[in-house]
Amino acid sequence: MRARATFAAILVVGAPLAAQGAGAPPTGGSGGTTAAPALPDLGPPAAPPDGAPPHVARIDRDGLRAHAYWLADDARAGRYTTSAGQQATAKYVADHWKKLGLKPLGDKGWLQSYPLRRTVLDAATAVAYGASKHDRDLAVLAVGETKVALAGRFVFCGNGSAASVPPGLAGRIPVVALGAGGGSGVGNDLQAVQRFVDVAEQLHKQGAVAGVVCLLGDKTSLGNTLNYRALLPDHPQLRYGGGGGDRGLRVKVPLLVLSAAQGRSLLAHCGVAVGDDGALDAGKPNDKAAGKLSIVVKEDDKGVGSNVVGVLEGTTKKAEAIVFSAHHDHVGRRLDGDAFNGADDNASGTAGLLELAEAFALGGPRPARSIVFLSVSGEELGLWGSDWFAAHPTWPLDKIVANVNIDMIGRAGRDGDGPITMQVTPSHQHEKYSSIVRDAVALAKGFGIAFTSGDTYYERSDHYNFAKVGVPVVFFCDGEHPDYHQVTDTADRLHYDRMEAVARLAFWTGWNVANDKGRPTTLGPQPGW
Secondary structure, three states: OOOOHHHHHHOOOOOOOOOOOOOOOOEOOOOOEOOOOOOOOOOOOOOOOOOOOHHHHHOOHHHHHHHHHHHOOHHHOOOEOOOHHHHHHHHHHHHHHHHHOOEEOOOEOOEEEEEEEEEEEOOOOEEEEOOEEEOOOEEEEOOOOEEEEEEEEEEEOOOOOOOOOOOOOOOOEEEEEEOOOOOOOHHHHHHHHHHHHHHHHHHHHOOOOOEEEEEOOOOOHHHHOHHHHOEEOOEOEEEEOOOOOOOOOOOOOOEEEEOHHHHHHHHHHOOOEEOOOOOEEOOOOOOOOEEEEEEEEEEEEEEEEEEEEEEEOOOOEEEEEEEEEEEOOEOOEOOOOOEOOOHHHHHHHHHHHHHHHHHHHHOOOOOOEEEEEEEEOOOOOOOHHHHHHHHOOOOOHHHEEEEEEEOOOOOOEEOOOOOEEEEEEOOOOOOOOEHHHHHHHHHHHHHOEEEEEOHHHOOOOOHHHHHOOOOOEEEEEOOOOOOOOOOOOOHHHOOHHHHHHHHHHHHHHHHHHHHOOOOOOEOOOOOOO
C-alpha cells in the first residue's frame, strides 16, 4: 500500500503479532537455491460457509503461502518498479495465468506497459582505494545528471558538522561517518533526510565537489530513508506522467553513501578506528590515504513500468467485466542488501489474486460477466500502474461494472477466538458507499470476519483510480502494523488461515457482482452497514 500522506510529506524535506507459517524463504538472497526448511503444518483448509460457490474451496492457505514465499523472497530484492525483481514477478504472474487458460489482455501479450522517465545510477559509480573497490551496496544522493571524477587524498571530516569539516576541500575526497544510533519510523526518517542535507551543505561551504558518507549502522532511518530518496543499483528515481515523482534529495554536492561494512573498510584505510559500539577513534588519521571517487548519474526516458492483465471470459454477459486488482511492486532493498520483502504489502494481495484466478478458472462454472485480473506495478510510487490502466483500459471502461482490490490481507487481527478483524472502504459513512461493500460486509460474517472503516486508505491503493472514473469499488485491507514498509515484513509473519478467509470473501463478493442482473449501486452515507 502506498505510504501515508505524513510520510509523503517527509519526502519533500530539503527540496527547492504471533505469526502462522513461520520459516525462512526457500531461496537465498543472491537468487541461488538453498535447501528449503520444513514449514509448519497450516492445518486443513476451512470448510466454506453454507451457500458459498464451490469455487472458493480452490483458495487455500497452502497455495497462498507458496505464492507469498516466492513473491517475498530475498531473490526478488523488494520488487521495486522496473527492477529485475519486479520484472521477474510480472513474469511469474503471467506464467501462472497462462497455465490457468486465461487470455492475455495487455498491449503486448500479458503485459501492459507505461512510460517512465528515469534518473539512473551508472555502473561506473564507485569509490576505490588500494586493492578495494566499492561499487555495490551503495547509494548516491544527487540532483539531476551528475559526473564526478576525483583522484587524490581522502580527508576525514568527522560527522560532517560545521565543527568537524576542515577548510580547503577543493580537489580532495571528504569522508564523513554517521553514527549507528537512532531508531526508525516517521520522525527519525525526517531527521535522517535533514542530516544528509546538512552534511552536503557543510562540505560545499569548504569547497568540496562531492563526498563519501560511511554509515556505521544500516538498520536505522539513515539507511532506510535512502531507499526512498537516493539512487541505488537497479533502483532509479522514476517520474510518471510528465511531472511529480522526483523524490531525489536536494543536496548541495552529491554524496556517495556506503553501507556499514564498506564504510568501516574505508574508514580503516583513512586511519579511523571504529569500535564495536560505533565509537570513532580518529586520533591518528592517515594523511596519505588516497583513492578515487566516481559518481555518474544519467537521465533518460527509457523507463518502462509494467502491469499484467488477463481475462476469463464470462457467459451470458461477457461484454461486461469485474476487475480484481492487487499491486505486486514494493520498495526495493536497503543499502546493506537487506530486502524490503513486502510480504503483507503486497505479496499477500498478489498471492490472493493468483488464487482467485485459479478458483475462477478451475473451480467450477464460469460467471455471467467476464473477470479481468489486473496485477499492477508502480503502486508504491503513486498508484501509477492502475492510473495508467484507468486512462488506457484494455477492457472498455464503460463495461467495467466494479473493482475488487486487495492490498495487505496477510496480517488481519484476531483476539483469541473472536472474529478476524479487517478494514474496508468505502465504508457506510463514505459518500461512495455502495451495494458491493454492503453485500461484502454481510458475506464476511460467514467467514468469521468483522469489518471496521478503512476510509483512511480510500485514496491510498489502486481502487482509487477506478473510483475516480466512476467504477464502484471495494477495498479489503488489514491496516498498518509495526512491520509496514520495514525489512521485517516477511512471509513467515503472515496469517495464512486468515488470508484464506479474506481471499475467499473477495471471490464470493466478485462472484455475486459478476452474476447479478444489474450493476452495483451507490448508496451514499448510511447509519450502519
